Amino acid sequence: MNPPLDAVAPTEVLTGWGCTSPSPATVLRPQGLDDLAGCLTDSRVTPERGIIARGLGRSYGDPAQNSGGVVIDTTAVSGIHHLDLEHGSVTVDAGTSLQDLMRWLVPLGWFVPVTPGTRQVTVGGAIASDIHGKNHHRVGSWCDAVTAMTMVTPARGLITVTPQDEPELFWATAGGMGLTGIVLDATIGLHRIETSYLSVDTDRTPDLDTTLDLMESGDHEYDYSVAWIDIMTRGRSMGRSILTRGGFAPRAQLDRRRGADPLHFKSGTLATWPGRPSIRLVNPVTIRSFNEAWYRKAPVRQRDHLQSISQFFHPLDMVHNWNRVYGRSGFLQWQCAVPLDRTDDLRWIVGRLSDSGCSSFLNVLKRFGPGNQGPLSFPMEGWTLAIDVPTVGLPGLADLLDELDRRVVEVGGRLYLAKDSRMAPELLASMYPRLDEWRKVRDTADPDRVLNSDLARRLHLV
Ligand SMILES: Cc1cc2nc3c(=O)[nH]c(=O)nc-3n(C[C@H](O)[C@H](O)[C@H](O)COP(=O)(O)OP(=O)(O)OC[C@H]3O[C@@H](n4cnc5c(N)ncnc54)[C@H](O)[C@@H]3O)c2cc1C
Structure with missing residues (x-):
């Protein structure tokens, strides 16, 4: 029997945050846990195309x-079941x-273990991408802080999974992209x-080194530590950066005004990006000027x-909706990780990007600590660099990124699947050498490949 979802499940055109590669799907909107658990057996799920959260x-x-x-x-299935403040x-x-x-x-004096650069992500999405934050070198990634999850799989039904009792399925799900x-x-x-304020140290550096x-x-x-880097400067100032590092401030550091409400948290937005501009607002001239002013x-x-x-x-x-600034053609993010001792290759990547005239203002560099047991979990001990690039305006962008991908693979690095929209499928096994191990666990949970997505088909994961 179908779960009592929307009477009519409409077909909608969906994209990721980069707004590239739209595709139509029947969208189910479960309103509670039982509805969500029942989705796998919904009559609209076909063996050919399957289902994804x-x-x-x-x-x-x-x-x-x-x-x-x-x-x-899944966004309507939201709420706290149990809170252990002790x-x-x-x-x-x-x-x-x-x-x-x-x-x-936050008003109760607790914070999430890991936060990405946006808080507009769900707990399910955080697990499926095993997200990381600016504190990876201290605490690892999201799933390192998960002690149990309830999940439903096509072959095993409803199941509670912990790192102790079901380590294979737990770690295959961490970064397993749903x-x-x-x-x-x-x-x-x-x-x-103790407070909702961060005590932050900033260093503006003249170059990448x-x-x-x-x-x-x-x-x-x-x-917490992160560097914004200017990938449009060349020569001696290549990779000049703004490095910001810090931690939550103790109460004693707050002035009277802040001290009156030390755990204040404001979540609103200041503005909404109005719509998709008809001219190309994000172009080398505007980005170069932005980067200069920001620096x-x-x-x-x-x-x-x-x-x-x-x-x-x-x-x-x-x-x-700031992503609309890139217009109808959208943008992509390229995020790699390379081992710590491959700083020369990281330098080469930044140099290659700046020499190519690649325009990007969201360029983030972090230093990861050791990765975890997840075969598809992205973080590995090393450097990670993320850049946002408009999909139009740079002739040869596809070739440039392919060249960078090959270098990343050569040095034992990888790309982040949560950010990827274009990598060649044949590189996946080199980037994630435990891919076959992951496939075996996936096959026990979903032998008929009911769980399927555009990414899974593109990267030959199904
Ligand atoms: C501005 C910005 C900054 C970002 N910064 C970072 C960062 O610093 N670090 C980082 O790691 N990531 C970062 N991200 C990426 C983001 O954290 C991940 O892509 C995250 O997975 C998005 O969560 P979501 O809820 O939107 O999931 P979606 O994007 O909707 O889905 C992501 C994956 O999760 C799966 N999924 C979702 N719900 C479930 C569920 N209930 N069960 C099983 N699978 C599920 C989906 O099938 C899909 O494979 C950033 C993204 C943006 C837009």
């Missing part, structure tokens, strides 16, 4: 799309956003905070500066 659609490419098949919008853990529905978690938990089962809820360890040196020598002193605006050296959670972690969330 979708959170808030913040993956850049196509993992939450399923052309001609069924997509489950030990700092929470059990929440998979469609709960990190923004809602923060709205509920292809091992539908996560219904998860129990997550939290981080205690200075940035790398500072991160190598000092990241271990900070809970000059940053202090050369600043210590113990207080910032809110939004300012430090999620500045982009202040503008709703």
